[in-house]
Amino acid sequence: MNAVVEALRRRPDHEAGTSAGSHAAARARLALLGTGTVGGAVLARLAGWRHSGFADGLSLVHVANSRYASSAAAGIDPSSARDLLAGSIQPAGLDAVPVALRGTGHRIVIDATASAEVAARHAEWLEQGIHVVTACKLARGTALADWQAVEDARTRGGSRYGDSATVGAGLPLLRSIRELRAGGDRIHAIAGVLSGSLAWLFNHYDGLRPFSGFVRRARDAGYTEPDPREDLSGEDVRRKLLILARAAGVGLEQEMVDVDSLVPDALAALVREDVDAALPQLDAPMRERYAQAYRNGEKLRFVARLERMDDDGWSAKVGLAELPPGHPLAGGAGTDNRVAIWSDRYREQPLLIQGPGAGAGVTAAGLLDDVLRIVHG
Ligand SMILES: NC(=O)C1=CN([C@@H]2O[C@H](COP(=O)(O)OP(=O)(O)OC[C@H]3O[C@@H](n4cnc5c(N)ncnc54)[C@H](OP(=O)(O)O)[C@@H]3O)[C@@H](O)[C@H]2O)C=CC1
Numbered sequence: 001m002n003a004v005v006e007a008l009r010r011r012p013d014h015e016a017g018t019s020a021g022s023h024a025a026a027r028a029r030l031a032l033l034g035t036g037t038v039g040g041a042v043l044a045r046l047a048g049w050r051h052s053g054f055a056d057g058l059s060l061v062h063v064a065n066s067r068y069a070s071s072a073a074a075g076i077d078p079s080s081a082r083d084l085l086a087g088s089i090q091p092a093g094l095d096a097v098p099v100a101l102r103g104t105g106h107r108i109v110i111d112a113t114a115s116a117e118v119a120a121r122h123a124e125w126l127e128q129g130i131h132v133v134t135a136c137k138l139a140r141g142t143a144l145a146d147w148q149a150v151e152d153a154r155t156r157g158g159s160r161y162g163d164s165a166t167v168g169a170g171l172p173l174l175r176s177i178r179e180l181r182a183g184g185d186r187i188h189a190i191a192g193v194l195s196g197s198l199a200w201l202f203n204h205y206d207g208l209r210p211f212s213g214f215v216r217r218a219r220d221a222g223y224t225e226p227d228p229r230e231d232l233s234g235e236d237v238r239r240k241l242l243i244l245a246r247a248a249g250v251g252l253e254q255e256m257v258d259v260d261s262l263v264p265d266a267l268a269a270l271v272r273e274d275v276d277a278a279l280p281q282l283d284a285p286m287r288e289r290y291a292q293a294y295r296n297g298e299k300l301r302f303v304a305r306l307e308r309m310d311d312d313g314w315s316a317k318v319g320l321a322e323l324p325p326g327h328p329l330a331g332g333a334g335t336d337n338r339v340a341i342w343s344d345r346y347r348e349q350p351l352l353i354q355g356p357g358a359g360a361g362v363t364a365a366g367l368l369d370d371v372l373r374i375v376h377g
């Protein structure tokens with residue numbers, strides 16, 4: 001058996017214990033990477049905590065977007081961090097992150113980017129004892145070797161990896177799966193709507209107005225990835241399913257997930273700047289798909305499924321499904337994710353978890369929940 005798969009079977013992929021107690025009294029220093037939809041909401045939440053006591057013991061010492069950075073050992077006021085960046089002449093550079101975090105006490109990077117370059121640094125930081133809290137799925141939801149690198153690095157570094165915001169935007173999904181496994185349960189299957197933007201799209205699309213207009217609205221509301229093709233192609237859902245599968249002890253490679261994309265080849269081939277103007281390419285195929293489902297009294301839902309097969313292998317699929325209105329995955333509203341988990345314990349009736357699965361506020365809250373879990377053990 002592959003060593004990674006064997007390791008996955010033996011233990012949950014996320015530390016459950018407390019972090020080093022010697023850091024309890026020192027201030028925890030935070031570096032925030034990304035000040036867009038999610039990062040901006042992290043700053044707003046931190047600023048809102050000023051008189052609440054939640055921010056006691058936390059100090060934001062570094063903030064960066066893709067262009068500029070700003071560091072201050074004495075701390076940065078979250079409410080003026082974006083203005084500070086706008087006036088900064090310090091170029092963004094990831095080597096500056098551990099330098100800015102230097103000192104005693106917890107050091108925590110919050111990754112609110114969609115950047116592969118940043119994700120590629122997670123293992124390095126973890127190995128240095130720097131905790132990483134992330135909304136970005138690229139380190140844990142792509143190649144199994146990268147997932148393994150994160151696991152090995154956090155073990156070697158004695159550091160923690162906060163990934164609650166990567167699936168379900170902070171909903172207690174990964175936590176529930178890990179707690180079931182920690183109690184000796186075995187996961188048999190997971191099925192659900194894992195994309196907040198696609199949930200919103202199929203909760204609103206009426207087959208009359210152009211689908212592309214709804215995509216623009218979902219993007220402007222901050223539900224989609226910076227490039228909405230990541231959502232529409234099913235790639236973002238593939239990553240989430242891989243993260244869930246690995247938390248469930250199933251060492252799937254990316255290629256083992258069968259993904260049915262909604263993006264026509266011509267749209268997939270465009271450079272990002274040209275995508276907006278070409279979104280109407282989605283309209284005719286989606287109108288047809290909707291009309292067919294409507295005629296059959298069905299609802300369109302973008303569903304991910306992971307299932308143990310009779311031979312103990314796993315089947316993993318992601319794509320648009322036509323569901324009868326009473327189907328357990330057809331419910332919900334807005335950006336709701338709705339996920340069913342079958343296990344030894346939940347054999348007949350699955351455990352169901354539902355709630356908003358995208359949006360700046362819930363995602364920022366999920367990130368900062370992870371920060372507080374690290375700081376308070
Ligand atoms: N939106 C949502 O509802 C949810 C999002 N997520 C995840 O959150 C992440 C961020 O999404 P979102 O906020 O919507 O994206 P945005 O495009 O709004 O923001 C991304 C930010 O990352 C910055 N950035 C890019 N590269 C770097 C870099 N190398 N160093 C520092 N900063 C960098 C960008 O800088 P610049 O401003 O210069 O472009 C920008 O500020 C994604 O991984 C997404 O999957 C997870 C759950 C829900």
Ligand SMILES: N[C@@H](CC=O)C(=O)O
Nearest residue numbers: 195196197224225358
């Ligand atoms: N684009 C994602 C945001 C959260 O991960 C989604 O639509 O679910």
